[in-house]
Each structure stands twice: as structure tokens, then as C-alpha cells.
Amino acid sequence: MDTLLLARLQFATTTSIHFLFVVVTLGLVTLLVGMQTAWVLTGNPKWERLTRFWGQLYVINYVLGIATGIVMEFQFGLNWSGLSRYVGNVFGAPLAIETLVAFFLESTFLGMWIFGWHRLRKGAHLALLWGVALTAYASAFWIMVANSWLQHPVGYEVRDGIAHLTDFGALLTNPSLGMAFGHVVSAGLLVGGMLMAAVSAWHLIRRTPDFALFRTSLRIGLVTAALAITMVQGFGFAQFGPVGSVQPTKFGGDSPEARALIAEWTTRFGPGDYTPPVLSSVGLGFMILIGFTLGCVWLLLPLLFRDWIIRLRFPLWLVLLAVPLPFVAVILGWIAREVGRQPWVAYGLLPTDQAVSPVGAPVMLASLIGFSLLLGTLAVTNWVLLARHAGRGAADPALGRPPAAPGEPAHPEPALA
């Protein structure tokens, strides 16, 4: 196995696992903001309990997701040093801005939010969660700016074989950015909504206590998922135009533009296979199928009337069983976008084999195995923990538990146990 293949496998594994965490984070934080805002505005304790219950699941997912994100960030330097050497002047900027402007603040705010219950004033505490959500979206935006530049490099000029930034505005108006950002953010909302609806459905099927609570979150989850799937579809199909025009080889097929581009690359970079692997288009087909299937969420919305969805019960099973679908779809979507960019790291500018670090295959293999095992374990642990805590119900979600009153024993258990 050569270093290039190993590095690509590692990138695919890390990115896929990381994204499973990201969509849950983006979706849940949006819904949490709504719930905590409702609590502060109305003072209804139901919203507080919802915030604490879903906040717990959000925090578990976030903290484990950080670990995968750190590997993502380091991987560029470890495995793809050619990327920083040739295009780092342009590609590095949005990533640097993401860490400083978004992620740094997001984690700082979240730490204060977790430990700030009953310690900060309600308004300040809510403001922290808004801060977490806004920086999460800012983070997604800057990552998409960086990724879109790899899909369609703009705003640069090459001097001495190295790309230099000439027009940062062009990165922000990149045709492969706008619709893709909307698509990813809606996918996050879809996952958040589906997860919320499915966990609520499980509790309603099992007839656990807190009927009213889970009835509310079922409704919120389903309505969110319905709106989100429509946005996912809209932004998704809207991408075909701009992406097809800037990346003619992406979706396979044999268009005249693609042939012309491949001929141009052959003269500039020498002969080679410039068509992406079939894998990307196959994945895209399945993703679209899943997208249409999930569109059926709209059919469940009329059943919210007079709680028919709960009385009939089988729709709850449908919601529960559908929960893996959006996760499969988001992975397939990224495979289509990233594998469809091959054989380029930066489309038409930097071939993948020139970007890989000149480290030996044994080192790369050890890294691939080590990090894949580590991140895979984290992902499995995450899902086991989420399931366990979701199943435990909202009786006393320990996140935000009030401090013990004087004279009573302090809480013997940690807040999330």
C-alpha cells in the first residue's frame, strides 16, 4: 500500500466520523436555542426541562466531537503537507479564521454554559447558548469556504509554483459555496429534528412518564425535520447548476465541457485519468433516494392533529426506524462532493499525489490504524452514551441540576450520570 492511498483512506475515515458528530451538534444546538429562549421568555418549566434533557445529549456529542475535529485539523499538516506548501496562502486563511473567530469562542461559551446553570443570570446564560449556536454556524461557514475553494479555486494567482491570495471576496462568492452551505446546514437541522423525533417516539412507544414533554419534542422534531428536508432537497438540487459548471467532471457523464477540460489538463499536467471514481456518482444516487424517502416526513405532519400520530403508534415506529437514514445520506453526500473532486486536492490546480506528505508508508499505516481505531471507538461510545442517556428519560436530567440546599448532602453523583 502506498502512502497516498493510506493518507486518502485516513482522510475519508476521519472526515466521515467527524461529520457524524458535526450534524448532530449543528442540529441540536439550533433546537436548544429555541427551547431555552422559550423558557426565558415564558418562564414555563417545561422548556427548562426540555433544554436540560436535550442539552445533555448535545454536550456528550459535542465533547467527543471535538476530539475528532482536532484530528481533522492536524491531519492537513501531518498527511498533506503539500497542501500547505502550495496552496496554504489561500486555503489556510479560512481555516485560521474558523479556529480563531468561531471554534475558540464556541468552546469557551459552551464551558461556561454547562457550568453556569444557577450561577449566571438567566439572560446571560441564554446569551451564552446563542453564542455557542452562532459560532457553530460561523464555524460551518468558514469550513465550507475552505472546502469550496478546494472544489473550485478562486481569488488567487500562481507565482513560482505557489498560490497567492489576490481576492478574498472571491472565496466568499465562490459558486460552489452558497448552495452547499445551505445544504449542509439544512442537513444538520434534519438530523437534529429526526433524532429528537425518534428519541421522543421511543419514549412514547414505551409509555414512559413525561408524556407531555416528549409529545412536545416529538412535534418540534417532526416539524423541524419536515422543513429541513425540503430545504435539503432545494439546496441540493440547486447545487447541480453551479457545481456542474465549475466542476464538469464531477458527476460523471461525458459532456463536451468535461472533455475540453480533460484535454486542457492533459496538455498542462500530462496524460492521466482525470475522471473521478464511479463511487461518487453511485453514492450520490443513493443519497437522492434517501432524500426523497425522508420527504415522506410531510405525510406524518397531518397526524399531529389530535395526536393521531401517537394514538396510531405505527407512525412512531416509522420515525424511530428512519433515524439512521439521514446519517447515511450525509456521509454519501460528502463522498459525492469529495471523491467527485478527484484526482485533485484543489480542482484543476493541485493533484492529490503532489499534496501528500513525504512520510514513509509504515508511519502512515500506523497513523491510519491508530486514529481510525481511536475515532471509531469514540463514535461507537458516543452512540452508546447517547442511547443510554436518551433512554434514561427526562426525570432528573443532571445537566443544570440545582445545587444542593444548605443542610442537605451534596449531590453524590456527577451531573451527567
Next chain:
Amino acid sequence: MDLTWYALLGLFFASYLVLAGYDYGVGLLLARGGAPAGRRAALTALGPFFLGNEVWLVAAVGILFGAFPVLEGELLAGCYPAVAGALVGVILVTAGVQLRSRPSDERVRARWDRVIVVGSALAALGWGVVLAALLQGVPRQADGHVAGVSHLATPFAAIVGLTMVALVAVHGATFLTLRLPVDAAAVAGRTARRLVPVALCAVAAATVVGLLSSRVRDAVQRPAVGVLLPVLLVAALLAARAALARRRPGWALIATGAALALPVALVGAALWPYVLVSTADPGASLTVADAAASAPTLRLLGWVALPLLPALLGFQAMCWWVFRGRTEGRAPVYW
């Protein structure tokens, strides 16, 4: 412009070592075992700061990528095992602290605590080796790539890694002296004072090995700064010990923090104007100016990021202020 960004890179990486340093130090001290309540109390002391500490590393690497892309690729790929080891350590600590209290069985929790110990040691070792690699130079070839990773396997790198572990342990114990309830803090204070001589010995050993190493002598551009580093480290550690003896844990923490920040600043100064000194080909040494991104990129980063810097520091300071003081048994705990 590149000097400003080089200083910022140093600031963020040094802040990471100081802040996450006490996370790892507290993690290492879990190795003492002890009653479950004591281990829980130590992690509770980290509580609200834990998430805000690690972000400095992510931001430092962000600056490294955005402002010094050439250095990013060569340093990380050239020190692959050290960086990957540190990274595994960071992940183990992040996950371990979060997960250790999920199971209710104390034996399982003790096993998770061992994961945190291993992670903390790996993180400290890894970053120590990276700093050592800078000081002893790397085999950067004329084509601009660092050849192989065997250049890391030197006695100097090993002893600097171990010194970092010792410094982090002192720092963690000092942090607990400041944060734990008074009774437990006295115990932590004694541990910290006992660890100071260990750290002093490690610094002395690293100094001797460094002076004996021809690679280190050749790579250091400013020998005076190079000698100043161990002198200041010893001074900081002695100051920490004196402050601990006088029951001034706040000052002691500042001193142990300085012991973790100083190496970053002085390694940068000792190598200036280079950042990667090549042991293979003097012409292949990388200067800070050559490592920096081109002017338009630095200007852009300056416009976007610098105005936000006060906000970044302000919100971190807010976190320290809101959760200042000693922990007490009442508040709900998280880790």
C-alpha cells in the same frame, strides 16, 4: 507583519501549554490512585475551564496553518510521531475526562482514570519532543522537505519530553492547591513542593544533555538566550516552591505557568531568525519570514482576526472570573 504573527503563534501555543498544562498535570496526578472522591474532586476543580483550555491548541494550529503554511506542513509532517503521539494524548484526555463518570462502577472509573493518566503523559511528552526537535534542528533537505522521522530519536528529545511531563505535573499540583477546598489543597501543596525538585533535576539533566549535543549547539543561533532558558526555568520553579511554602498558591501557579510558557518564547528567540534549522544542509534552514504566508494573506488575517483578539481574551477572562475561587462540595459536578 510576520513578526506579529510569529509572536501571536507563540502566545497561543504558550497559553495552550500553560492552561491545558494543568489539565494534563491534574490528569497525571490521578496516577497516585487514592480515594474515588479525591479523584473526582481533582477533576471537578478543572470543571468549567476544561473546554476553554484546549481551544488554545486548535487556535495555535489555525494560526500556524493560516500565517505559516510552509512551517505547518514541514513541522507537523517532519515530527510525525511526536505530533501524532501528542494528539492521541489530547484525545484520550478529552474523551477520558468526559467519560470516566458515566459508568457507576468504581473499578471501571479507575480504568478510565488510567486512560487520562496515559493521555496526559503522552500529550506532555509529545509537545516536549516537538520543542526539542526545534532546538536540535531537523534534517530539512534542499527540496524543502524534512527527511524521515528518525531525527527525533535522540537523548535530548527524550529528556526534554520527560522534563515537560515533570513541569506539567508540578503545574497541575499547584493548580489543585489553588482550587481545591482548603483541606485537600494542603495535601496537593505538599505534592507540588515534593515535585519541584524532580522538575529541577529534569531541567538540569536536559541542560547538560543539550550542552553536550552538537546538534543543539549548532542549531541555537543565540547561545545567550539558549543558556537563559534553563536559568529562568530554575528561577521559576524555585519561586513556585517559595510561594507554596508561604501558602500563596496564586503566585505559585503564575510561577509554574511561567515555567511552561518560557520554553516557547525562548526557543523562538534562540532560533531567530530561523524557525527550522536544518542539520542536513545549512542553506535549507527555514527563516520565519520564508515560513510566513505572503503579505495579502497576513493582511487579511490581521483585519479579520486581530480586532477579535480582545473578545477572545475577554471571554476567556470572563470564564476564569465567573468560576474563580475554591471548589466546594455543594455545586453539581460534571466530570
